[in-house]
Amino acid sequence: MKAFLVYVRDENFWRLLPKELDRSRSDNGRIKVMGFPPLGIQTLAPVLRRYGHTVRLFDTCHPQMQAEHIAQAVAEERPDVIGLSCLSTTTYPALKNLAQRLKLGAPQIPIIMGGAFATMNADRILADCPDIDCLAVGEGEELLPDYLNNLDDPGSVAGLVWRNAAGIVRNASRPLIRDLNQFPYPDRTSLPIDYIESLPLDVPAVLSLDKFCTMQTSRGCPYSCIYCDIPSLSQGKWRHRSAEHVLGEMQQLNDLGYRSIYLTDDHFLLNRKRISEICEGIIARRLKFRWGCEGRVDAVAVDQLPLMKKANCTFLAFGVEAGTQRALDRLHKKQTLKQVEHAVSEAKRHGIDRVHGFFVISSPGETEKDILASFRFAARLKLDTFGFNRLCVYRGTPLWQEYIDRGIIDDTRDWHKWFKCSDVDPTVLPSARVNRLRMKGYALLFVRRLFGRPLCTYNLLRMFARHMKKADLLKLLWSPFRRRTLSRKPDLPARMIELGLEEPEKGAVSITWTELLCAGAAEEKAQINASR
Numbered sequence: 001m002k003a004f005l006v007y008v009r010d011e012n013f014w015r016l017l018p019k020e021l022d023r024s025r026s027d028n029g030r031i032k033v034m035g036f037p038p039l040g041i042q043t044l045a046p047v048l049r050r051y052g053h054t055v056r057l058f059d060t061c062h063p064q065m066q067a068e069h070i071a072q073a074v075a076e077e078r079p080d081v082i083g084l085s086c087l088s089t090t091t092y093p094a095l096k097n098l099a100q101r102l103k104l105g106a107p108q109i110p111i112i113m114g115g116a117f118a119t120m121n122a123d124r125i126l127a128d129c130p131d132i133d134c135l136a137v138g139e140g141e142e143l144l145p146d147y148l149n150n151l152d153d154p155g156s157v158a159g160l161v162w163r164n165a166a167g168i169v170r171n172a173s174r175p176l177i178r179d180l181n182q183f184p185y186p187d188r189t190s191l192p193i194d195y196i197e198s199l200p201l202d203v204p205a206v207l208s209l210d211k212f213c214t215m216q217t218s219r220g221c222p223y224s225c226i227y228c229d230i231p232s233l234s235q236g237k238w239r240h241r242s243a244e245h246v247l248g249e250m251q252q253l254n255d256l257g258y259r260s261i262y263l264t265d266d267h268f269l270l271n272r273k274r275i276s277e278i279c280e281g282i283i284a285r286r287l288k289f290r291w292g293c294e295g296r297v298d299a300v301a302v303d304q305l306p307l308m309k310k311a312n313c314t315f316l317a318f319g320v321e322a323g324t325q326r327a328l329d330r331l332h333k334k335q336t337l338k339q340v341e342h343a344v345s346e347a348k349r350h351g352i353d354r355v356h357g358f359f360v361i362s363s364p365g366e367t368e369k370d371i372l373a374s375f376r377f378a379a380r381l382k383l384d385t386f387g388f389n390r391l392c393v394y395r396g397t398p399l400w401q402e403y404i405d406r407g408i409i410d411d412t413r414d415w416h417k418w419f420k421c422s423d424v425d426p427t428v429l430p431s432a433r434v435n436r437l438r439m440k441g442y443a444l445l446f447v448r449r450l451f452g453r454p455l456c457t458y459n460l461l462r463m464f465a466r467h468m469k470k471a472d473l474l475k476l477l478w479s480p481f482r483r484r485t486l487s488r489k490p491d492l493p494a495r496m497i498e499l500g501l502e503e504p505e506k507g508a509v510s511i512t513w514t515e516l517l518c519a520g521a522a523e524e525k526a527q528i529n530a531s532r
C-alpha cells in the first residue's frame with residue numbers, strides 16, 4: 001500500500017530561514033526552516049515501511065508542499081491512504097481546509113487524522129468535518145499499520161473512530177504501547193528540509209546553524225497540572241525506551257552529522273538510573289552533539305547534573321510556572337519555590353550553559369502582586385532565558401473541565417476553541433491589565449539582569465548575535481514590550497458571544513468552601529516557606 005503522511009503546520013511556529021542567515025556553502029536542494037521537525041510522521045514512516053508499505057512525507061512549511069502541491073501529488077500518485085497529522089487545537093482550521101481540498105480532488109481516498117488534538121477530540125472532529133474519514137486515538141505505531149491492513153474492515157481497528165451509514169463509531173480503545181523499543185528510528189532524511197535550531201518567536205532568533213533534530217526517549221508524565229493535556233494523553237503513565245535503544249538512535253544521529261538534539265520528552269528527568277546510563281553511553285561512545293531537555297524541578301536528579309554536563313547537555317528547561325506558592329498550588333504543580341531555586345542554581349553551578357524557565361501568568365486567582373512576584377522571583381533565579389506566557393486553556397485539561405463545571409465553557413459548542421484564561425475567567429485579571437503587568441515585569445527583569453548579572457547577559461546576547469542580524473536582535477529584545485500578533489486569535493466561549501460580552505462578567509463565580517479553605521492553607525504555607 002502507498003500512504004501519504006502530511007504534517008500540517010501552525011504558521012505561528014515556524015518560518016523560513018532568511019537568505020542572509022543561510023551560510024551553507026552547498027545548495028543541496030533542501031530548504032531551511034526555523035522550527036521543530038514533524039516527529040510524529042517521521043516516527044510513523046519507517047514503521048509502515050517495515051510492513052512493506054510505501055510512504056511519502058509532506059510538511060506544509062515547505063513552499064512546494066502546500067495544499068495545491070499535495071493535491072497534485074495525490075492525483076498523480078493515487079495513494080491508498082492520506083494521513084494528516086497536527087499537534088494542537090490551534091492548527092485545526094488549517095488541517096480542515098487541507099482535508100477539504102484533498103477530498104475534493106480524490107473523494108475515494110480515505111483520510112485519517114492523528115496527533116494530540118485528534119486524540120482528545122476524535123468524535124467531535126468526525127461530526128464536524130465530513131472530509132475526514134476516521135480518527136486515530138493515541139499512538140500511531142500499531143494503529144496505522146493495522147488500519148492499512150484493514151481498510152475494508154475499519155470496525156476491527158482498535159483505537160479508530162470512524163463513520164458508517166448509521167453514524168459515528170468509536171471502536172474499542174487501543175492500550176498504550178508497552179514496549180517502545182520495538183520500533184525503527186524515525187526517518188529524518190526523506191523530507192527535503194533542514195530544520196534550524198531556533199526559538200519559535202516572531203523574530204528570527206537562530207540559535208545555531210548546526211545540523212539539528214528532535215528526539216523522544218520517553219512518553220507521558222505522572223503529574224496532573226491543571227493546564228496540561230499530557231496526563232490524559234498518557235493516562236498518567238510515564239513510559240520509556242531503554243538507554244540502549246536511545247543510544248542506538250543517538251549514535252545514528254551522530255553519524256548522520258547532527259550536532260544539536262532537543263529531547264521533546266514530556267519529562268525527561270524522571271529516572272536517575274536511566275539518565276546516568278544514557279549520559280555514560282554518550283560519553284563512552286564519544287558522541288559529538290550537544291543536547292537539551294525539559295523536566296520538573298522537583299524530579300531533577302541533581303546528582304546527575306555533573307554527568308549530564310559531561311555528556312554535553314547544554315540546555316535545560318524547567319517548568320517554573322509561578323513565583324508564589326499560592327499560584328503553584330492553584331495550578332496543581334506540586335512543587336515548591338524552594339525546589340525551583342535549588343534546581344536552577346544547581347544546574348548553573350554544574351555548568352549547564354543555558355537554563356530556561358517557563359512561566360505562566362494570569363492563572364485563576366492570581367493578583368497583580370502575585371504576577372509581579374513571579375517576575376521578581378525570575379529575576380532572583382539564575383535563569384539564562386525565560387518565557388512568560390498568559391495561561392491558556394485547552395480541551396482535555398483539568399482546567400477545561402473546571403470551566404465547564406463553572407459554566408464558562410460549553411463543551412458541545414466550544415470544543416474546537418482555545419482560550420486565554422484572562423479572556424474568559426472572572427477570577428483572572430483582565431487581559432489588558434495582564435499585558436501591562438507583563439511589560440512592567442519584563443522591564444524589571446531586564447534592569448535587574450543588566451545590572452545584576454552583566455557578564456551573563458553579555459554572553460547571552462553574544463550567543464544570539466552570532467546568527468542574528470543586529471536589527472533582529474534589537475527586535476528580539478524589544479519583543480516583550482510589543483503586542484504579539486498571532487495570526488489567529490483565541491475565540492470566546494459561545495456563552496459570552498451570545499451575551500455580547502468581550503470580557504468575563506466579574507463576580508459571576510461562586511467560590512466554594514473547599515476553595516476558600518484550600519486558598520487559606522496555601523497562603524499560610526507560602527508564609528511558612530518565606531519565613532524559613
Ligand code: B12
Binds near residue numbers: 009035083141264394
Ligand atoms: C514538541 C512540542 C511542541 C513544539 C512543536 C513541535 C513541532 N513539530 O512543530 C513547539 C514548542 C513549537 C510546540 C508548540 C505548541 N504546542 Co506543543 N507540544 C510539543 C510536545 C511536547 C511533543 C510533540 C512531539 O514531538 N511528540 C512526539 C511524536 C512522536 O508524537 P506525536 O506527534 O503525538 O505523534 C504520535 C501520535 O500522536 C500519533 N500520530 C500523530 N500524527 C498522526 C497521524 C496519523 C494519521 C496517525 C494515524 C497517528 C498520528 O502517532 C505518533 C506516534 O505515536 C507535545 C506533548 C506531547 N507529548 O505530545 C506538546 C503539545 C502537542 N503542544 C501543545 C500546545 C498547546 C502547543 C501550542 C499551542 C503552545 C503555544 N500556545 O505556544 C503550540 C502550537 C504548535 C503547533 N500547533 O504547531 C499541547 C496540545 C494540547 C491541545 N489540546 O491542543 C501538547 C499536547 C502539550 C501539552 N502540555 O498539553 N509544541
Ligand code: SF4
Binds near residue numbers: 220266
Ligand atoms: S506540565 Fe509538565 S509536570 Fe505538569 S502534567 Fe504536564 S508534563 Fe507533567
